Amino acid sequence: MYKKTFMRVLKGFVVMSTLISPVVALGAGNIELGKKVFNRCKACHSIKPGKHKIGPSLHGVFGRVAGSAPGFRRYRGLKSANWKWNKTTLNEYLTDPKVYVRKNNNKRRSGMVLKLKKKRDRQNIIEYLKLLK
Numbered sequence: 001m002y003k004k005t006f007m008r009v010l011k012g013f014v015v016m017s018t019l020i021s022p023v024v025a026l027g028a029g030n031i032e033l034g035k036k037v038f039n040r041c042k043a044c045h046s047i048k049p050g051k052h053k054i055g056p057s058l059h060g061v062f063g064r065v066a067g068s069a070p071g072f073r074r075y076r077g078l079k080s081a082n083w084k085w086n087k088t089t090l091n092e093y094l095t096d097p098k099v100y101v102r103k104n105n106n107k108r109r110s111g112m113v114l115k116l117k118k119k120r121d122r123q124n125i126i127e128y129l130k131l132l133k
Ligand code: HEC
Pocket: 037, 038, 040, 041, 042, 043, 044, 045, 054, 055, 056, 058, 061, 065, 066, 067, 068, 069, 074, 075, 076, 077, 078, 079, 085, 094, 101, 109, 110, 111, 112, 113, 114, 116, 125
């Protein structure tokens, strides 16, 4: 009797949590929330191809070699970088660009300092960046 009720409640929880958090469970980001995070990048980055500000255009950045946005000549920390931007490299870079660049590109000094401390913010912005093709 009690067991049945308990099982029912348990099942309820399972159904509820799968409904609420399919995205969270997969560890993938949310594009709409990523767009909001991008408000913190806008001052320096455009998403239009070839339109550069203080930082390079982020159009097509996902999957591209770091430091290679066509026409952007003010790379500092990312100059001559030899890695591609994917989920892993972007996640690490956006956690702390200064540390990432020093570690991975011959102790260069990063031209970007903004850090995204929250993992969710990083996951969401990465999902958004993927779209910019
Ligand atoms: C104050 C200006 C500034 C802000 C704000 C800023 N960036 Fe940057 N970003 C730069 C600069 C400058 C570079 C080039 C860095 C270098 O060469 O060391 C860069 C480089 C990058 C790159 C690598 C681009 C490439 O072509 O390899 C990515 C990805 C990036 N930024 C993402 C972001 C995201 C996402 C945000 C917002 C959460 C953000 N940036 C906020 C200035 C900024």
